[in-house]
Amino acid sequence: MHLTLHYLGESDVARMSSALSRLETPAFAMDLRGVGKFASPDGSVTLWAAVVPSPKLLAFHLLTATALAREGFVPEARPYTPHVTVARYGPGAGGEGVDRFLSGHADFALLGLQVTEFGLYSSTFVDGAPSYRREQSFRLS
Numbered sequence: 001m002h003l004t005l006h007y008l009g010e011s012d013v014a015r016m017s018s019a020l021s022r023l024e025t026p027a028f029a030m031d032l033r034g035v036g037k038f039a040s041p042d043g044s045v046t047l048w049a050a051v052v053p054s055p056k057l058l059a060f061h062l063l064t065a066t067a068l069a070r071e072g073f074v075p076e077a078r079p080y081t082p083h084v085t086v087a088r089y090g091p092g093a094g095g096e097g098v099d100r101f102l103s104g105h106a107d108f109a110l111l112g113l114q115v116t117e118f119g120l121y122s123s124t125f126v127d128g129a130p131s132y133r134r135e136q137s138f139r140l141s
Contacts, residue, residue, distance in 0.1 A: 002084065002085055002121070002132065003051060003082060003083070003084050004085075005060070005061055005064050005065075005118070006061075006064060006065060006068060006073070006075060006076075007076070008068070008073060011071075011073065012071075013120065013122060013135050013136075015071045015072075016068060016071060016073070016120060017120050017135065017136045018071075019067045019068055019070060019071045020064065020067060020068070020118075020120060020136070020138055021136070021138060022067065023063060023064065023067055023138065024141055025059075025060060025063055025140055025141065026140060026141050027114060027115055027116045027140040027141070028054075028056040028057065028060070028114075028115050028140070029054075029056075029112045029113060029114055029115065030051055030052065030054060030056075030057050030113050030115055031051070031052040031054070031109070031110070031111045031112065031113070032049045032050065032051055032052070032084060032108070032109065032110040032111075032113065033050055033052050033108070033109045033110075033111075034049070034050040034106070034108060034109075035047065035048065035049050035050065035086070035101070035102055035105045035106065035108050036048055036050060036083075036102070037098060037102060042091050043090075043091035043092055044088065044089060044090050044091050044093075045088070045089045045093075045094050045098055046085060046087070046088050046089075047085075047086045047087045047088075047089075047098065047101060047102075048083040048084060048085055048086055049083065049084045049086055049108060049110070050082075050083055051082035051083055051084060053080070053081075053082055057082060057115075058080070060115075061080050061082075064118075088129065088130075090128065090129075115140065116139065116140055117137055117138060117139050117140060118137075118138050118140070119134045119135070119136065119137050119138065120134070120135045120136045120138075121133060121134055121135060122135050
């Protein structure tokens with residue numbers, strides 16, 4: 001599971017890591033509340049847990065964007081919608097299981113999660129599914 005702050009695309013990992021290593025920000029708490037799904041045109045489905053967009057999380061999102069922009073990163077124009085990816089189903093998979101998950105977890109809440117570090121990840125596709133690798137970890141103060 002992961003919470004994406006920014007999708008960097010094809011980027012120089014060393015430069016982005018260097019920019020993020022200079023950040024100084026305190027640890028903070030975040031809450032998860034509710035679940036949902038994204039459906040893709042190819043029929044695949046991503047299940048997610050909603051992250052409450054607190055002022056501290058949004059400030060951290062902006063802080064990382066500013067640091068990365070100094071290295072040429074261009075943030076997305078669309079509004080940030082924080083969510084934790086829970087699972088992915090390929091085209092045609094999931095079906096009733098997705099609906100059962102959504103109705104069975106409609107009242108899902110996980111409150112007060114302590115955010116004490118974050119990571120820079122790379123991803124590759126293995127057999128048609130994303131595989132993530134932590135390139136660098138960063139501690140919050």
